Amino acid sequence: MLVYVLKRLFYTLPVAFGVSVVCFLLVHIAPGDPLTSVLPPDASAQLQAEMRKIYGFDRPLIVQYGLWVLKTLQGDLGVSIATGRPVAGELRLALGNTLMLAVLATLIGFVLGCLFGFVAGYFRDSWLDKLASFVSIIGVSVPHYWLGMVLVIIFSVQLNWLPATGAGPGGSADWAWDWVHVRHLILPAVTMSVIPMGIVARTVRALVADILSQEFITGQRAKGLLDVGVFRHVVKNAAPTALAVMGLQLGYLLGGSILIETVFSWPGTGFLLGQAIFQRDLPLLQGTILVLAMFFVALNLLVDVVQTMLDPRVQRA
Amino acid sequence: MSAPLVEIENLNVRFHGPRTVHAVNGVSLRLEAGETLGILGESGSGKSVTLKTLLRLLPENRTEIGGSVRVDGVDILSLDGRALADHRGGVASMIFQDPMLALDPVYNIGEQIAEAVIRHEGCDKAAGWARALDMLTRVRIPSPERRLKAYPHEMSGGMRQRAMIALALACRPKLLLADEPTTALDATVQIQILLLLRELQREFGMGMIFVTHDIGVAVEVSDRVAVMYAGEIVESGSVRDLIRDPRHPYTKGLLAANLHGAVKGARLQAIPGAPPALDAVPAACSFAPRCPLKLASCDLARPPVAVPAPGRSVRCVLAG
Ligand SMILES: Nc1ncnc2c1ncn2[C@@H]1O[C@H](COP(=O)(O)OP(=O)(O)O)[C@@H](O)[C@H]1O
Ligand code: SF4
Ligand SMILES: [Mg+2]
Numbered sequence: 001m002l003v004y005v006l007k008r009l010f011y012t013l014p015v016a017f018g019v020s021v022v023c024f025l026l027v028h029i030a031p032g033d034p035l036t037s038v039l040p041p042d043a044s045a046q047l048q049a050e051m052r053k054i055y056g057f058d059r060p061l062i063v064q065y066g067l068w069v070l071k072t073l074q075g076d077l078g079v080s081i082a083t084g085r086p087v088a089g090e091l092r093l094a095l096g097n098t099l100m101l102a103v104l105a106t107l108i109g110f111v112l113g114c115l116f117g118f119v120a121g122y123f124r125d126s127w128l129d130k131l132a133s134f135v136s137i138i139g140v141s142v143p144h145y146w147l148g149m150v151l152v153i154i155f156s157v158q159l160n161w162l163p164a165t166g167a168g169p170g171g172s173a174d175w176a177w178d179w180v181h182v183r184h185l186i187l188p189a190v191t192m193s194v195i196p197m198g199i200v201a202r203t204v205r206a207l208v209a210d211i212l213s214q215e216f217i218t219g220q221r222a223k224g225l226l227d228v229g230v231f232r233h234v235v236k237n238a239a240p241t242a243l244a245v246m247g248l249q250l251g252y253l254l255g256g257s258i259l260i261e262t263v264f265s266w267p268g269t270g271f272l273l274g275q276a277i278f279q280r281d282l283p284l285l286q287g288t289i290l291v292l293a294m295f296f297v298a299l300n301l302l303v304d305v306v307q308t309m310l311d312p313r314v315q316r317a
Numbered sequence: 318m319s320a321p322l323v324e325i326e327n328l329n330v331r332f333h334g335p336r337t338v339h340a341v342n343g344v345s346l347r348l349e350a351g352e353t354l355g356i357l358g359e360s361g362s363g364k365s366v367t368l369k370t371l372l373r374l375l376p377e378n379r380t381e382i383g384g385s386v387r388v389d390g391v392d393i394l395s396l397d398g399r400a401l402a403d404h405r406g407g408v409a410s411m412i413f414q415d416p417m418l419a420l421d422p423v424y425n426i427g428e429q430i431a432e433a434v435i436r437h438e439g440c441d442k443a444a445g446w447a448r449a450l451d452m453l454t455r456v457r458i459p460s461p462e463r464r465l466k467a468y469p470h471e472m473s474g475g476m477r478q479r480a481m482i483a484l485a486l487a488c489r490p491k492l493l494l495a496d497e498p499t500t501a502l503d504a505t506v507q508i509q510i511l512l513l514l515r516e517l518q519r520e521f522g523m524g525m526i527f528v529t530h531d532i533g534v535a536v537e538v539s540d541r542v543a544v545m546y547a548g549e550i551v552e553s554g555s556v557r558d559l560i561r562d563p564r565h566p567y568t569k570g571l572l573a574a575n576l577h578g579a580v581k582g583a584r585l586q587a588i589p590g591a592p593p594a595l596d597a598v599p600a601a602c603s604f605a606p607r608c609p610l611k612l613a614s615c616d617l618a619r620p621p622v623a624v625p626a627p628g629r630s631v632r633c634v635l636a637g
Contacts, residue, residue, distance in 0.1 A: 214418070215413065215415075215419050216418060216421045216422070218419070219413060219418075219419035219421070220421065221372075221374060221402075221405060222372055222374055222406060222411045222413075223405065223432075223436075223484060223485075224403065224405040224407055224410075224433060224436055224437055224488075225402065225433070225436055226402050226436070229432065229436060233424065236421075236424065237421070237422070237423050240423075312422075312423055312425070312468045312470075312471075313470055
């Protein structure tokens with residue numbers, strides 16, 4: 001097992017390298033000079049050259065990349081042009097917020113998705129199946145910012161039960177797990193959960209239908225198991241794939257949904273990314289994308305490892 | 318004489334779907350306790366369907382079952398819910414042709430056996446696992462303690478079939494249904510499994526219905542043999558009677574084609590033609606299109622079952 005994990009880790013290195021190169025080049029591919037947004041438009045040519053030297057933009061790309069990687073590995077992602085604060089700090093706060101939102105949304109989506117998926121798979125082609133499939137198709141096809149707005153209209157504006165925006169008193173900096181703060185999390189999490197719900201439901205439905213059609217299910221009945229006993233076998237057979245799908249969904253959601261976080265002004269990475277883009281804040285953009293991409297790579301690795309541990313058929317080592 | 322262990326009267330099984338399949342048509346058979354009945358027939362003749370009916374394993378919504386099926390005095394066709402589950406694996410259990418498909422790939426062997434024991438005997442986990450270990454020892458799986466934790470894909474074909482047998486016998490059933498249990502195995506392993514089955518059957522005193530398309534195997538394990546063709550039993554009797562003096566033209570054809578000294582491993586073929594489609598209730602002798610001895614009357618009505626001697630039956634006009 002350890003060997004397997006190390007091996008997988010090793011295979012991840014080239015991917016991580018590729019990601020870092022892309023993130024690095026982002027600044028240089030982006031139209032315009034990386035300095036234009038910092039300098040006043042009428043800066044003299046001499047000043048520009050000096051700044052370039054200070055930022056190191058006059059050195060060969062390879063050297064710039066090497067220095068950048070070194071700094072990044074030490075946790076220094078540069079300074080946000082817009083706020084003047086270190087990118088790493090901004091990111092840490094935003095990541096925490098997005099993590100909360102994404103984990104909660106994934107959990108809600110996974111539980112509901114499994115419920116719909118199992119019902120649909122067990123009662124295939126019945127009206128229950130059609131209902132569950134309908135709900136999950138709505139889930140994957142409805143525009144989420146629109147759903148978010150509808151929920152805000154119903155639960156914030158009309159009923160006044162839940163707040164529409166923000167992360168509670170004191171902003172994101174002093175989060176606490178109490179009702180005053182958690183109620184801010186509910187609407188965005190429910191809105192976001194619709195994505196994994198639909199995908200998990202469809203995956204689980206197909207899985208369950210496939211498992212039920214296999215001979216070993218007849219085998220379980222033949223040895224006298226009751227329906228609950230057979231259900232355990234279905235669940236254990238479906239679990240590795242369902243959990244893998246859940247993990248990947250969590251990965252997507254960790255990227256933070258720019259739209260959902262913007263609708264709810266939830267101070268997560270999506271929100272941050274949106275800000276970075278609109279303000280042409282390149283260091284912030286670069287740092288955010290790098291960290292999110294690395295997160296995704298790591299999560300893929302984790303999903304692989306967990307799936308391998310759960311499924312005895314996958315060759316370990 | 319006490320009631321037979323298995324008593325099937327005029328069994329009809331039909332599958333509804335885009336096309337109706339008349340898989341079993343008027344099958345009657347008996348099995349005494351401790352006896353072995355071989356069901357011999359080519360692929361598609363309805364052997365598996367007949368066996369599965371004894372455990373009611375056919376898809377309920379599409380299957381129409383007629384006739385009467387009694388096992389150990391119990392009417393199987395009227396069983397339901399928990400009583401049916403108690404019957405399955407408790408009174409009668411089944412060995413499938415391919416244990417790789419019939420065992421759950423993500424549960425280890427020990428769990429799969431213990432689970433059945435716990436379900437039927439209501440014992441605790443430790444007792445279930447102890448029985449699993451005992452069963453693996455009895456089917457002579459080497460280092461059984463280690464094998465308890467093995468998953469089906471980690472075992473060889475022969476070991477898997479032994480594990481399947483251990484599972485089937487774990488709750489001491491009175492009736493063992495073996496559906497071509499050696500077809501998927503190499504010849505040498507086949508013989509070992511047959512010997513093991515015969516030995517365990519004596520040891521446990523079970524009745525056994527052994528389905529095969531291999532005459533050699535049928536002769537090897539059975540006391541009596543029933544020959545199936547197109548969903549009907551065309552002939553049945555003791556192994557000895559059937560081999561020495563086959564009465565039905567289909568049985569004669571099989572033996573002529575396969576019994577030239579070498580018995581083992583012979584397959585059923587070499588009779589020109591193919592079995593009929595099963596899309597209607599037979600209105601004539603279903604073997605008529607291939608029968609070398611056919612009479613004019615054979616196309617007109619279904620031949621009745623004749624009893625040429627005690628313990629024998631033949632569905633052919635010539636046998637009456
Ligand atoms: N679940 C099912 N649905 C529809 N047809 C079936 C089903 N099971 C078996 N059959 C059909 O019944 C006939 C007999 O099948 P089977 O008993 O499996 O034959 P075999 O003698 O090879 O075991 C075949 O024509 C098969 O296609
Ligand atoms: S009934 Fe007629 S056709 Fe059928 S097996 Fe006998 S002789 Fe042949
Ligand atoms: Mg079969």
